[in-house]
Amino acid sequence: MTFRTCAESPPMTSSSNAIRDFQLSASILSADFACLGAEVEAVLASGADRIHFDVMDNHYVPNLTVGPMVCSALRDHLEKHGVEAPIDVHLMVEPVDALIEQFLDAGAASITFHPEASRHVDRSLRLIRDGGAEAGLALNPATRIDCLEHVLDVVDRVLVMSVNPGFGGQSFIPATLGKLRQLRSWLDDHHAQRVQIEVDGGVKPANIRDIADAGAELFVAGSALFGARAAADPHDYDSVVARFRDALA
Ligand SMILES: O=C(CO)[C@@H](O)[C@H](O)COP(=O)(O)O
Ligand SMILES: [Co+2]
Numbered sequence: 001m002t003f004r005t006c007a008e009s010p011p012m013t014s015s016s017n018a019i020r021d022f023q024l025s026a027s028i029l030s031a032d033f034a035c036l037g038a039e040v041e042a043v044l045a046s047g048a049d050r051i052h053f054d055v056m057d058n059h060y061v062p063n064l065t066v067g068p069m070v071c072s073a074l075r076d077h078l079e080k081h082g083v084e085a086p087i088d089v090h091l092m093v094e095p096v097d098a099l100i101e102q103f104l105d106a107g108a109a110s111i112t113f114h115p116e117a118s119r120h121v122d123r124s125l126r127l128i129r130d131g132g133a134e135a136g137l138a139l140n141p142a143t144r145i146d147c148l149e150h151v152l153d154v155v156d157r158v159l160v161m162s163v164n165p166g167f168g169g170q171s172f173i174p175a176t177l178g179k180l181r182q183l184r185s186w187l188d189d190h191h192a193q194r195v196q197i198e199v200d201g202g203v204k205p206a207n208i209r210d211i212a213d214a215g216a217e218l219f220v221a222g223s224a225l226f227g228a229r230a231a232a233d234p235h236d237y238d239s240v241v242a243r244f245r246d247a248l249a
Contacts, residue, residue, distance in 0.1 A: 021217060022212060022217055022218075022219070022248050023049040023050060023217065023218050023219070024047070024048050024049050024050075024219050024221060024225075024241065024244055024245075025048065025049065025050040025051065025052040025088060025198070025218060025219065025220045025221070026040070026043045026044075026048040026050070026051055026052060026220075026221065026222070026225050026226070027052040027054055027168065027200070027220050027221060027222030027225070027226075028040065028051065028052065028053055028054060028066075028222075029054045029065065029168040029222045029223075030168045030169065030222040030223045030225070030226035030227055031043075031226045032226070032234070033066075036070070036074060037073075037074065037077035037078075037081075038235055039226065039235065040074060040077075040078065040085075041077075041078070041081055041083055041235075042235035042236065042237055043225060043226070043237045043241070044078075044083055044085050045083075046236070046237035046238045046240075046241040047237075047238070047241040047242070047245065048085075048225070048237070048241060049085070050085055050086045050087075050088055050109075050218075051074070051085055051086070051087045051088065052088050052090060052200070052220045052222075053066075053071055053074075053087050053088065053089045053090065053108070054090050054092065054168075054222075055067060055089060055090065055091050055092060055093055055099070055103075056092045056093070056165075056166065057092065057093035057094065059093070059094055060092050060093050060094035060114065060116075060117050060165075061092045061165050061166035062166055063166045063167060067099070067102070068099070068102040068103050068105065068106040069106075071087060071089065071103060071106040071107065071108060072105070072106035072107060074087065075087060075106060075107035086109030086110065087107060087108055087109055088108070088109060088110045088111075088112065088136075089103045089108040089110065089111045089112065090112050090138065090159065090200065090220075091103070091111060091112065091113040091114070091117070092114065092117075092138075092165045092166065093113075093117065094114075094116075094117035094118075095117065095118065095119065096113045096117050096118045096124050097118070097123070097124055097127060100113070100124060100127050100128055100131070101127070101131070103133075104128070104131035104132070104133055108133050109133060109134065110128075110133050110134035110135070110136055110156070110157060111128045111133050111134075111135065111136065112135075112136030112137065112138050112157060112159045112198075113136070113137070113138060114137075114138045114140065114143075114165070115137055115138075115139075115143065115147050116140070116143070121137070121147075121151055122150070122151050122154065125137070125151055125154040125155060126154055129154055129156075134156040134157060135154060135155060135156050135157070136155065136156060136157035136158065136159050136198070137151070137155055137157075137158055137159070138158075138159040138161055138165070138200070139158060139159070139160055139161060139179075139183075140161050140164065140165060141161055141162070141163070141164060141173050141175070141176065141179075143161075145179070145182060145183050145186050146186075148186075149190075152190055152192050152195070155192075155195055156194075156195065156196065157195065157196040157197075157198055157218070158183060158187075158195060158196070158197055158198065159198040159199075159200055159220075160176060160179060160180055160183065160197065160198065160199050160200070160216070161176075161200055161201055162176040162199050162200060162201040162202055162203070162211075163200075163201030163202050165201075168222040168223050169222070169223040169227075170201060170202055171202050172201060172202030172203065172204075172207055172211075173201070173202070176199070176201075176211075176214075177210060177211065177214045178214075180197065180199065180211065180214035180215045180216055181214050181215055183197060183215065184197065184214070184215030196217055196218055197215055197216045197217055197218065198216065198217075198218035198219070198220065199211050199216040199218070199219055199220065200220040201220070203219050203220060203221045203224065204221070204224040205224065205240075205243040205244050205246070205247045206247070208244055208247045208248055209247050209248060212248055219244070221244065224240070224244075225237060225240055225241070225244075228240035228243075
């Protein structure tokens with residue numbers, strides 16, 4: 001569903017005013033886990049661009065999901081069915097390094113972790129990059145942007161959490177919009193326009209335009225996507241993906 005559009009909202013800076021590619025990433029958290037392969041195939045066929053693989057450890061966050069074995073099985077399933085799509089791993093675990101290595105082996109295209117969960121953030125980022133994946137840092141609603149300052153060279157993506165991590169289906173925290181604007185201009189000031197801004201939590205067709213205007217280019221959606229299965233066909237996501245696309249057009 002990648003599409004290009006021109007950001008319109010203030011404040012206009014040289015990069016925020018540029019034509020940007022927007023991408024929709026489907027969070028597996030709200031998929032039907034009993035048929036995860038089919039769910040992921042269906043949402044990609046309907047136009048999602050990437051798969052967002054939420055990993056929770058019941059320690060860093062109070063919830064427990066899936067690990068590298070499921071990621072690897074999903075990767076194999078997609079390959080077997082001729083589907084090409086990046087799997088973005090969102091690690092909500094502490095510590096991170098051992099799992100980074102396992103998810104690299106499991107075929108992750110990118111790995112994003114929370115700086116509070118790594119004792120050596122720079123080392124963890126380099127571990128991801130050296131393993132051939134893109135490296136991301138996830139900022140919780142209360143995490144300051146300037147934690148990026150001394151590691152910016154080894155960051156490919158900043159994931160701005162618009163809910164507190166741990167659960168799908170939460171409401172978007174409105175203060176995130178201000179944080180996104182701040183992050184966009186902070187990256188401009190640091191000549192780091194190459195760093196992608198991703199938003200995760202409570203993203204819906206009704207708010208995606210405002211989120212894009214604030215500076216994001218990669219949008220994670222879980223409940224709004226998988227929760228809107230077509231009544232007639234449990235694996236039909238065409239109309240909901242179209243609603244996201246239309247909101248950004
Ligand atoms: O990482 C997380 C939650 O911790 C997210 O990826 C959510 O799973 C997104 O789900 P919705 O808020 O879109 O339902
Ligand atoms: Co996530």
